[in-house]
Every structure is written in structure tokens, then in C-alpha cells.
Amino acid sequence: MIRFEKVTKRYPGPGKPALDQVTLDIDKGEFVYLVGTSGSGKSTALRLVLRELRPTTGRVHVAGKEINRMAGWKVPRLRRQIGTVFQDFRLLPNKTVSENVAFAQQVIGKSRREIAKVVPETLELVGLKDKGDRMPDELSGGEQQRVAIARAFVNRPMILIADEPTGNLDPATSVGIMNLLGDINGTGTTVLMATHDHGIVDQFTKRVIELEHGRVVRDEASGSYGFQH
Amino acid sequence: MQLRYVFTELRTGLRRNLSMHLAVIVTLFVSLSLAGIGILLQQEAKIARSTLGDELKILVNLCTQDDPSNSPNCGSGEVTDEQKQRIEQEIEDNPEVRSFRYVSKLEGFDNARKSGQIPDSAISGPNPVVTVEQWPQGYWVTLKDPNEADGISSALVGLDGVSGIKDQRKALGQIFGIMKVLKYGSWIGSAFLIFAALLQVTNTIRLAALARRREIAIMRLVGASTLYIALPFLLEALVTAIVGVGLAAGALAAFQYWGVERGLAEHVQFLPWVDWGDYFQSLVGFLPGIPGIVILGPLLTLVPTLLLTRKYVKV
Ligand SMILES: Nc1ncnc2c1ncn2[C@@H]1O[C@H](COP(=O)(O)OP(=O)(O)O)[C@@H](O)[C@H]1O
Ligand SMILES: [Mg+2]
Numbered sequence: 001m002i003r004f005e006k007v008t009k010r011y012p013g014p015g016k017p018a019l020d021q022v023t024l025d026i027d028k029g030e031f032v033y034l035v036g037t038s039g040s041g042k043s044t045a046l047r048l049v050l051r052e053l054r055p056t057t058g059r060v061h062v063a064g065k066e067i068n069r070m071a072g073w074k075v076p077r078l079r080r081q082i083g084t085v086f087q088d089f090r091l092l093p094n095k096t097v098s099e100n101v102a103f104a105q106q107v108i109g110k111s112r113r114e115i116a117k118v119v120p121e122t123l124e125l126v127g128l129k130d131k132g133d134r135m136p137d138e139l140s141g142g143e144q145q146r147v148a149i150a151r152a153f154v155n156r157p158m159i160l161i162a163d164e165p166t167g168n169l170d171p172a173t174s175v176g177i178m179n180l181l182g183d184i185n186g187t188g189t190t191v192l193m194a195t196h197d198h199g200i201v202d203q204f205t206k207r208v209i210e211l212e213h214g215r216v217v218r219d220e221a222s223g224s225y226g227f228q229h
Numbered sequence: 230m231q232l233r234y235v236f237t238e239l240r241t242g243l244r245r246n247l248s249m250h251l252a253v254i255v256t257l258f259v260s261l262s263l264a265g266i267g268i269l270l271q272q273e274a275k276i277a278r279s280t281l282g283d284e285l286k287i288l289v290n291l292c293t294q295d296d297p298s299n300s301p302n303c304g305s306g307e308v309t310d311e312q313k314q315r316i317e318q319e320i321e322d323n324p325e326v327r328s329f330r331y332v333s334k335l336e337g338f339d340n341a342r343k344s345g346q347i348p349d350s351a352i353s354g355p356n357p358v359v360t361v362e363q364w365p366q367g368y369w370v371t372l373k374d375p376n377e378a379d380g381i382s383s384a385l386v387g388l389d390g391v392s393g394i395k396d397q398r399k400a401l402g403q404i405f406g407i408m409k410v411l412k413y414g415s416w417i418g419s420a421f422l423i424f425a426a427l428l429q430v431t432n433t434i435r436l437a438a439l440a441r442r443r444e445i446a447i448m449r450l451v452g453a454s455t456l457y458i459a460l461p462f463l464l465e466a467l468v469t470a471i472v473g474v475g476l477a478a479g480a481l482a483a484f485q486y487w488g489v490e491r492g493l494a495e496h497v498q499f500l501p502w503v504d505w506g507d508y509f510q511s512l513v514g515f516l517p518g519i520p521g522i523v524i525l526g527p528l529l530t531l532v533p534t535l536l537l538t539r540k541y542v543k544v
């Protein structure tokens with residue numbers, strides 16, 4: 001589903017590359033943690049999957065397509081197959097919860113009827129059935145992240161990318177979010193989650209890919225965060 | 230495509246940046262009006278030249294009984310047939326002349342009355358100030374080359390019976406000169422304002438993109454097409470263009486009605502004037518090469534919008 005072939009990413013300016021000859025292969029339906037200290041290259045890897053960035057050298061394949069060579073006008077279609085969640089939620093503050101979720105469907109041209117059906121379903125899935133009319137700032141952090149996940153999942157993407165989704169949440173709330181991501185993974189969606197949250201990685205055991213200075217230093221099918229941290 | 234979002238965004242966008250949009254509209258309105266006036270003047274010069282240019286004539290006025298010119302040629306009072314023969318001979322023999330035509334007192338009087346040279350008050354009532362009898366006879370002399378009339382002028386000017394030579398070429402030349410100055414003045418003013426309009430459009434888009442940056446980020450992330458993201462910007466640009474063009478079209482119509490039909494055309498009757506057909510041409514443009522304001526307006530807002538949204542909205 002996601003394959004990196006000797007991917008190197010250099011940002012403009014001097015210094016070491018953010019990613020250095022990274023090769024990895026993630027199958028359909030997998031749940032993978034991308035771990036590593038801050039600055040190890042996790043976000044860069046995720047942005048390459050979204051084609052927000054292009055690799056300096058190497059190839060990135062997503063859903064069978066070599067996306068680094070994809071024409072610009074095809075990128076929106078790629079992104080419709082990928083849901084994305086961030087540490088800082090990125091909800092639209094002037095829209096209600098329902099409107100935030102519906103927005104992701106409206107702007108890609110889904111019909112009013114489908115939106116009316118799928119948005120409540122998705123809100124129920126993330127456990128916010130009764131909060132559709134709330135504004136984001138009336139919700140707790142955990143609830144806001146659930147809205148963000150609903151928005152990422154509302155178009156039923158093949159891949160869900162999460163960049164430190166529990167980074168702003170307390171441990172108890174994080175567990176709820178992890179359970180939700182686990183449920184989404186259970187529907188067959190491939191989940192790639194960048195994190196440096198030891199507790200979570202050790203508690204919800206999944207495949208772990210560890211980056212250090214932009215290199216893959218560990219890839220364990222069922223790993224812990226790692227003793228060195 | 231589902232355009233509900235686009236139209237909601239259009240409405241909030243127009244409201245959010247109302248003052249900027251108004252600035253763009255006003256600038257566009259004035260610049261397009263000036264451009265339109267320039268286009269009309271250009272057309273005016275063209276039709277004036279095409280109807281008068283190859284008819285450039287000089288009018289030879291003959292002496293009347295009490296000739297107002299006090300010319301020594303008029304010492305014997307009303308021009309005599311002998312004098313006229315001599316004058317006709319001179320005109321006929323002159324190499325600069327293509328043809329000439331005798332103008333009777335009545336014809337000259339009527340022409341002068343129609344073109345407003347004699348006010349109605351001067352010929353009405355029991356004791357009119359001007360009568361047909363007082364009006365001079367004359368000759369319309371058509372030149373071979375409108376630029377060469379010195380020979381014929383000097384040949385006629387001293388002849389007995391010639392009260393004066395009215396050379397329309399000078400008057401026309403002045404009018405064409407004024408038109409040219411006004412035309413280029415309009416276009417230069419328009420160009421400056423167009424430049425200002427472009428800067429304002431650019432700023433408006435920058436601000437609008439800033440105000441929408443969260444939405445744009447989400448749209449890109451969930452895979453909205455570039456066109457869809459750019460659409461509210463383009464529609465905003467189109468709305469301001471339409472309003473600006475509408476106002477300018479109205480101003481030009483006012484110019485055409487009060488300025489030309491009720492103004493210039495009434496005072497300067499020997500010139501043909503631009504009509505409503507020319508007005509509509511100034512809206513849609515004269516082919517080839519001169520775009521009308523209906524084309525110019527949207528072009529001025531849409532092109533920078535397209536270029537800038539490509540920059541701000543790029544996937
Ligand atoms: N936009 C950028 N421009 C320049 N350097 C960047 C940029 N984004 C990230 N980097 C650098 O690339 C490296 C990896 O960053 P990142 O992928 O954000 O790591 P992580 O998400 O693991 O913290 C860091 O050294 C960071 O400073
Ligand atoms: Mg990061």
C-alpha cells in the first residue's frame with residue numbers, strides 16, 4: 001500500500017537530509033507506528049506519502065502508483081484516498097462539528113444526500129453522535145481529535161495518516177483515540193501513525209518502524225517503543 | 230460539482246473584503262470609462278476622417294452688397310457675373326483643384342442654418358438680422374491633395390469679387406488634434422488606473438487567501454481540485470469585474486447621450502458623430518486588436534487572480 005524505495009529528502013539549505021535512503025513497505029490493512037525522536041524525519045515521511053513533498057531521490061509508491069512522478073492534477077485524486085490527522089486537530093473554528101466533517105465531502109463534490117447520510121454515521125462511529133451541532137471550541141481536546149478523525153475518515157480512505165495524534169492529549173484520552181484508530185484499522189484501512197508517545201506504543205502493540213536522523217534503524221512486526229528511550 | 234460551498238464562500242468573501250472590492254470596482258470603473266472614451270474618440274476620429282477626409286474642401290465666399298469682410302476685392306459691391314467667370318476660370322486652371330461647385334445664396338444660407346452657424350433668432354421675426362439676400366454666394370473647391378491648397382488660395386485671394394476663403398482643413402486639423410490629445414489622455418489615465426486596479430486585485434487576493442488559509446489547507450488535504458479551491462477567488466474577481474464594467478458602461482452611455490448627442494453633436498454639426506452602434510462597439514471591442522471594456526474588465530481581474538491562486542492554492 002505504501003512503499004519507499006531508497007528515499008532521500010533534503011530540505012533546501014545545508015545540513016543532513018531529513019530522510020536518508022529510507023526503504024520501507026507497508027501492506028494493505030496494516031497498522032504501523034513511525035517512531036523516533038523529534039527531528040528524526042517522521043513528519044517528512046508522512047508528507048511524502050501525501051505528496052506534499054517530493055523526494056530528492058528515490059521513489060514513493062502509494063496504492064500502486066509512483067506518486068513522486070504523478071502529474072500535479074492527479075494529486076487531489078490521490079489525497080482523496082488518504083485521510084490525515086494532526087496533533088493540532090486543524091478544525092475550522094467557525095463551523096460546527098457536522099459542518100467540519102461535511103466540509104471534507106462537499107469540497108470533493110459529494111452529493112448533499114450522501115453527505116446527509118454519511119456524516120451522522122461517521123460521527124456515531126467516532127462517538128460524537130450527539131455533538132454534531134457543537135462548535136469545536138465547545139469540545140475537549142479528545143473530542144476535537146475525534147472530529148478530526150471523523151473528517152479524515154468520512155470519505156472512507158484506504159490509508160489513514162496520523163501525525164502525533166495523541167501529542168496534545170492526556171494518557172487516558174489518548175487511549176480512547178487509539179481505540180478509535182484501532183477500529184478504523186479494523187475496517188481494512190491502512191494506518192500509519194507517527195508518534196513519540198512511549199506509553200501508547202508499548203500498550204497498543206503494533207508494527208514499529210523507528211527513524212533516527214532520517215534512517216530506518218528498526219522495523220519490528222510487533223515492537224515496543226524501544227529500550228533506548 | 231457541488232457548488233454550495235463555492236457560493237457561500239463567494240458571499241462571505243465579498244462581504245469580508247467589501248472595502249477592498251469597492252476600491253477595485255471604483256478603480257476599474259474609472260479606468261474602463263476612460264478606456265471606453267478613448268475608444269470612442271478613436272472611432273470618432275476614424276469616421277470624421279472617412280467622411281470628411283477625402284472631401285476636404287475649401288469654401289470660396291464671394292462678395293455681397295455690404296460685405297462684412299471689408300475686403301478691397303469687394304469694392305464694387307455684390308460680385309458680378311464677369312468677376313465670377315474670372316474666378317471660375319482661375320479655379321478651373323489651377324492644378325491643385327480636382328473639381329468645384331457653385332453654391333447659391335440660398336444653398337449657402339440653408340447649410341449655415343442647418344449647421345448652426347446662424348442662430349434661429351437671427352432669421353425669425355418681422356425684421357430678421359440675416360437674410361438670404363445678404364448671404365454670400367460661393368464655390369466649394371475640392372482639392373486633389375488635401376495638403377496642397379496654397380497655390381489655389383493665393384491665386385484666389387487677390388481676385389476681385391472674392392470676399393474670403395474659408396479653409397476647413399485648419400478647423401478639422403485642430404479638431405483632430407484635440408481628439409488625439411483627449412484620446413491619448415484618456416488612455417494614459419486609464420493605463421495608470423489599470424495599473425492601480427491590478428495592484429488592488431493582487432492585494433485583495435492575497436488577503437482573501439490569508440483569510441481562507443485554514444479552509445484552503447483542509448481542501449488541499451482532502452483532495453479538492455485546484456479549480457474548486459480557486460473558484461471562489463475567480464468568482465469574486467468576476468463579480469467585481471461585472472460591477473466595474475456595468476458602471477463604466479453606464480458612464481459611457483451617459484457620455485454618449487449627454488456628451489455627444491446632446492452636447493458636441495448639437496454644437497459641432499459639420500462633423501459626423503459616434504452613435505450608439507459605436508457605443509456598443511466600445512463595449513465589446515473593435516476588431517482587430519482593440520478589446521472593449523466588457524472584455525478588458527474581466528481580463529484585468531481574472532488574469533491576476535488565476536496567476537496568484539496558482540501560487541497560493543497550489544497542491
Ligand atoms: N520545511 C522544512 N524546511 C527545512 N527543514 C525542515 C523542514 N521540515 C523539517 N525540516 C527538518 O527535517 C528534519 C526532520 O524533520 P521532521 O520530519 O519534521 O521530523 P519529526 O516529524 O520526526 O520531528 C529536521 O531536522 C527538521 O529540522
Ligand atoms: Mg513531526
